[in-house]
Amino acid sequence: MALISDKTVGRLSLYRRILQEVLGGTKEYLFSHELAQYAGVTAAQVRRDIMAIGYAGSPSRGYNIRELLASLDQFIDPAEKQYAVLVGVGNLGRAILSYFAQRRLKIAIQAAFDNDPAKVNRVINNCRCYHLSSLQQIVRENQITVGIISVPPEAAREVADEMVKAGIKGILNFAHVRLRLPRDVWVENIDMATALEKVSYFARQNLG
């Protein structure tokens, strides 16, 4: 299969979620323009993206939803369950743990880490919390590939370096710094405070 871009993977994941949560169960077939409407893209974009994973609908009936979901699952999900670790079990970290525990994705958070003795060796939101000093060992032993960073910004880069040394290949970063990572480590940044500040800034402009 050809290399599929960052943005395409994001859209395919969104299409799947829309099919599962909004359109799934309501009918058997759907057209690209229906999916496009919920995803906020053009119908041509939907067709190109779905073509890229080797699936095609019928011009007269559109996509068979069950088959399309199976193709999306095969593309997006790991063959076996994949595991992640989370570092930083503060307010945000706990929220992330409970959010993902509830969503039952094919990727699960297997262990959490913190350096606060009050959290270590406890089970927090269904996830065991270890001391940060055992990160390398646990990641290696369990061949964990994904790391989630929810520590304060001044600690984020050190945590990312530890993750990379342990063999982590993808990081979801909630800290407000950009990480510097080797080329073979993928990063996605989520910055909720910046997003809210942007929304409030433009809301004020739009009041005009």
Place this chain on the structure above:
Amino acid sequence: MALISDKTVGRLSLYRRILQEVLGGTKEYLFSHELAQYAGVTAAQVRRDIMAIGYAGSPSRGYNIRELLASLDQFIDPAEKQYAVLVGVGNLGRAILSYFAQRRLKIAIQAAFDNDPAKVNRVINNCRCYHLSSLQQIVRENQITVGIISVPPEAAREVADEMVKAGIKGILNFAHVRLRLPRDVWVENIDMATALEKVSYFARQNLG
């Protein structure tokens, strides 16, 4: 002041956070390349962005951190405290409430809404929860401009329409659908599940 783009506003908000949380307090002056390093952009980009808000450093000493922070505050923050409402007090909604309550931004969540009778008229994570049917009234009476959506995707569009009718001009959307909004309403989407799926997809590719 000239119109400032979406991306510039996002970067200015990030610069401020880096100054406050990482570099603040450590020294009096800093150069654009130092800030650039933490923000993951070029020094030229930092200089352009800061020039756009009408502040300039000295070529020999760089930016005065205190003055730069004051300029960023003036640009990013509302003159008076701005208020937001949140709709959807589930697991994610509660996490968002406690995250923002803790961060003490110049924008605060003033009221939360849900249609679950068990939540209505309670204070949840320091925020009073009302029935969804009073959204319009409370938004209007308090001249609230920002809405946060943390409901399941099938309900998100209806909630967004209600918000717009009430006069909301900016929406932070955590639901997995793209909202269709009038041109004078700004939206930022945060999709944590898609971000984690992307990270795990590319982590698998990088293992190869």
